[in-house]
Amino acid sequence: MAQASVAQDHQSSWWHRNQQQLTPWLFLAPGMLFFLFYVIFPIFQSFNLSLYEWDGLGQAEYVGLYNYEELYWDEAFYTSLKNNVIWLFLYLLAIPAGLFIALFLNQTVTGIRLYKSLFFFPFVISQVVVGLVFTWFYDPTFGILNVLLGSVGLPPVNVLGDENWVTVGIIVAGLWPQTAYCMILYLTGLNAVDPEQIEAGRLDGAKGWKMLWYIIVPQLRPATFIAFVVTIIGALRSFDLISVMTNGGPFGASRVLSFYMFEVALSEYGFRMGYGAAIAVVLFLIMLAFIAYFLWSMYKEEKAR
Amino acid sequence: MRSMLKTSAAAFAILAASMGSASAEGLTGELKIFLDTSNPAPRATMEQMISQFQEKNPDLEIETTVIDREAYKTQIRNFLTANAPDVATWYAANRMRPYVEAGLFEDVSDLWAEPAIAENLASTKGAMTIDGKQWGVPYTYYQWGVYYRKDIFDELGLSEPTTWEEEKANCQKIIDAGKKCYTIGTKFLWTAGGWFDYLNMRTNGFDFHMDLLTGKASWQSDEVRKTFANWRELIDMGAFIDNHQTYSWQEALPFMVQGDAAAYLMGNFAVAPLRDAGLTDDQLDFYQFVEITPGIEKAEDAPTDTFHIPANAQNKEAAREFLRFVVSPDVQTQINNGQNLGQLPVNAQSSVDDDKFLVEGFEMLSSNSPGGVAQFFDRDAPAEMAKVAMEGLQEFMVKPDNLDNILARLDRARERIYK
Numbered sequence: 207m208a209q210a211s212v213a214q215d216h217q218s219s220w221w222h223r224n225q226q227q228l229t230p231w232l233f234l235a236p237g238m239l240f241f242l243f244y245v246i247f248p249i250f251q252s253f254n255l256s257l258y259e260w261d262g263l264g265q266a267e268y269v270g271l272y273n274y275e276e277l278y279w280d281e282a283f284y285t286s287l288k289n290n291v292i293w294l295f296l297y298l299l300a301i302p303a304g305l306f307i308a309l310f311l312n313q314t315v316t317g318i319r320l321y322k323s324l325f326f327f328p329f330v331i332s333q334v335v336v337g338l339v340f341t342w343f344y345d346p347t348f349g350i351l352n353v354l355l356g357s358v359g360l361p362p363v364n365v366l367g368d369e370n371w372v373t374v375g376i377i378v379a380g381l382w383p384q385t386a387y388c389m390i391l392y393l394t395g396l397n398a399v400d401p402e403q404i405e406a407g408r409l410d411g412a413k414g415w416k417m418l419w420y421i422i423v424p425q426l427r428p429a430t431f432i433a434f435v436v437t438i439i440g441a442l443r444s445f446d447l448i449s450v451m452t453n454g455g456p457f458g459a460s461r462v463l464s465f466y467m468f469e470v471a472l473s474e475y476g477f478r479m480g481y482g483a484a485i486a487v488v489l490f491l492i493m494l495a496f497i498a499y500f501l502w503s504m505y506k507e508e509k510a511r
Numbered sequence: 512m513r514s515m516l517k518t519s520a521a522a523f524a525i526l527a528a529s530m531g532s533a534s535a536e537g538l539t540g541e542l543k544i545f546l547d548t549s550n551p552a553p554r555a556t557m558e559q560m561i562s563q564f565q566e567k568n569p570d571l572e573i574e575t576t577v578i579d580r581e582a583y584k585t586q587i588r589n590f591l592t593a594n595a596p597d598v599a600t601w602y603a604a605n606r607m608r609p610y611v612e613a614g615l616f617e618d619v620s621d622l623w624a625e626p627a628i629a630e631n632l633a634s635t636k637g638a639m640t641i642d643g644k645q646w647g648v649p650y651t652y653y654q655w656g657v658y659y660r661k662d663i664f665d666e667l668g669l670s671e672p673t674t675w676e677e678e679k680a681n682c683q684k685i686i687d688a689g690k691k692c693y694t695i696g697t698k699f700l701w702t703a704g705g706w707f708d709y710l711n712m713r714t715n716g717f718d719f720h721m722d723l724l725t726g727k728a729s730w731q732s733d734e735v736r737k738t739f740a741n742w743r744e745l746i747d748m749g750a751f752i753d754n755h756q757t758y759s760w761q762e763a764l765p766f767m768v769q770g771d772a773a774a775y776l777m778g779n780f781a782v783a784p785l786r787d788a789g790l791t792d793d794q795l796d797f798y799q800f801v802e803i804t805p806g807i808e809k810a811e812d813a814p815t816d817t818f819h820i821p822a823n824a825q826n827k828e829a830a831r832e833f834l835r836f837v838v839s840p841d842v843q844t845q846i847n848n849g850q851n852l853g854q855l856p857v858n859a860q861s862s863v864d865d866d867k868f869l870v871e872g873f874e875m876l877s878s879n880s881p882g883g884v885a886q887f888f889d890r891d892a893p894a895e896m897a898k899v900a901m902e903g904l905q906e907f908m909v910k911p912d913n914l915d916n917i918l919a920r921l922d923r924a925r926e927r928i929y930k
Contacts, residue, residue: 262588263613276927281920346754367757367909455698456756457906474584475889475898477609 249490256483266480273484282458283485286466289373290442290492293462296377297384297441301433304388305426309418311389312396322393329386337450340379341366366452369459376447376460384440388433395429396422431504438496442489463489538568542829543596544575547583552783556851564836571829591615595823597830600650603638603815604886605725605893607646610819616646617820617827622834631859632838634877638815638886647819648834651847653854654872655705655812655887658781659774660767661796663690671798675713675741678801682750685773692750694772696758697908700901704888705776707904708812711738713803717810717882724892726929730900730921739918741803743911756909764788776800778814779854782868797868799875810882811875814890815857899924 260266365375471482682692843856889897
């Protein structure tokens with residue numbers, strides 16, 4: 207009997223024996239292939255391209271690290287980098303704002319679903335529309351912002367035309383949909399908050415801010431984590447709002463790295479592919495640092511469990 | 512060697528000319544045309560013109576593709592290399608240089624040697640020439656100048672200025688009346704390039720302007736500083752509308768329509784939207800940009816739009832015939848008239864439409880622009896330099912005190928770009 211089964215094993219094909227191990231890889235294969243071709247491969251291509259000077263038409267000329275040296279002397283690069291940092295910090299305001307709106311909406315009143323969807327609305331509409339709406343809002347001659355400022359006796363400001371205010375102005379526009387996104391994350395998170403712990407906290411005399419900080423927020427950790435990740439990535443890839451609202455202006459004051467890369471490499475006056483690739487590499491390294499940090503902390507958390 | 516080249520070129524030209532006329536009835540195959548004329552009126556004009564060409568050549572299969580004007584500017588790189596049409600639109604002068612240098616445009620000097628083109632298109636030949644050869648044909652161009660509200664000028668008792676002093680005196684009166692002299696929207700930068708073109712050409716002349724834009728002259732030179740000093744006089748007077756850095760050129764139109772600003776330095780394409788907004792020809796008028804340095808010959812901006820044959824085209828014979836057709840006097844008269852493009856024909860034999868701005872513009876370009884005809888800031892300078900420089904111009908208009916910093920930056924860019 208035993209011998210017969212061994213013989214059977216010998217007869218069955220290699221496929222039959224390894225089916226269990228192979229199947230997951232087969233299912234993963236299409237995804238991995240695409241990831242390899244559309245994500246991993248272009249990363250190395252960009253690294254390579256950043257060592258060349260190329261206008262997209264003629265012969266690419268190897269220039270070593272010249273593009274990076276050029277970047278080092280480029281004022282516009284530092285403006286973009288600075289704006290990226292401002293974006294990173296101010297965009298994070300979407301997280302507490304989203305949390306408070308979620309807490310506010312987490313109640314049972316008639317029509318609450320309608321309110322929730324209205325609050326979520328800005329995330330559904332296109333960033334281009336958001337940008338246009340805010341451009342009109344800020345318009346120095348007929349925008350409602352200056353009307354409001356005027357009614358309380360303040361002088362008018364041209365938010366999008368002032369190099370000190372423009373980035374903040376665009377970020378405020380970006381916060382509108384991003385807050386809605388964080389709100390939805392927190393609303394689902396709040397559903398999972400354990401009522402018994404709240405009850406227990408109440409018995410121990412916790413309320414108000416203490417209740418929020420020591421009982422609710424720790425339980426929302428997973429939602430906070432995701433909100434952080436999407437907000438930081440969102441801040442680093444901010445592009446559409448800048449393109450719609452200011453086109454990088456006035457005189458380049460609202461550019462961020464991704465927009466600057468587009469401008470030098472792909473826009474009407476661009477086509478310095480190597481230089482664009484060098485900016486892309488810098489942006490990639492910044493993103494990599496953040497994402498590595500998040501993956502690492504996620505890994506630590508999994509291990510602790 | 513040289514003479515041999517010349518004779519062979521001449522022989523080829525004659526051959527091409529005879530072939531052209533011989534095969535005019537017999538063109539066959541496919542003709543793929545790519546257009547960037549995506550706005551409704553130019554699009555209709557082009558389609559009508561192409562259908563006429565089709566009627567003349569019934570055996571030719573014409574396939575027209577219209578691409579959004581802005582998108583075209585980036586797509587042209589791809590289609591010229593990968594999947595070239597037989598005819599494509601583009602712009603003259605330095606704007607076509609990258610493609611000429613990359614060998615992507617066909618040398619059409621043979622067409623320019625034909626008498627029909629050589630004699631009648633002489634005025635635009637320079638703009639189509641790089642390295643002594645011609646790389647395409649123009650199909651339309653338009654003048655730039657000061658479009659102003661005649662009714663406001665009349666009300667304030669002003670007349671068209673001809674000198675810089677008169678210009679400033681007019682402007683002061685307009686400001687005293689609580690209006691702005693000029694509307695402008697610099698969000699997309701190029702409008703500031705128009706002002707610089709004129710101020711620099713009037714202050715230092717056409718040749719210096721071209722030296723500057725082709726990298727031969729320094730941005731920190733005294734000449735350039737003089738241009739900016741003149742510009743600053745206007746800025747310090749408060750001549751331009753506030754917050755112009757937030758507006759596109761279209762968004763700057765209402766200031767003029769509502770009478771908050773009296774004039775607009777623009778291309779002739781601004782006339783149509785101004786008329787659409789309700790300004791009549793009695794309210795709207797035009798004058799040539801004033802003289803600044805006495806004795807300097809006036810030069811004008813007149814951007815030229817062009818047709819080219821990609822080097823990788825399949826049906827170059829039909830494409831050449833199409834170019835001949837486009838520049839022929841009748842077609843030029845027709846496509847540039849008021850119902851169609853509303854611009855100036857490139858063929859000297861064509862007639863200009865009976866529109867007061869076109870007539871005045873044609874008059875100005877043909878007899879009152881002895882210094883030369885420039886294309887435009889971002890067409891004469893290489894794209895990269897144009898971008899950096901126009902950003903500097905915008906910054907200067909908002910913060911004139913940063914001038915030294917801006918000029919130093921532009922000179923650094925110059926050293927890098929024109930190697």
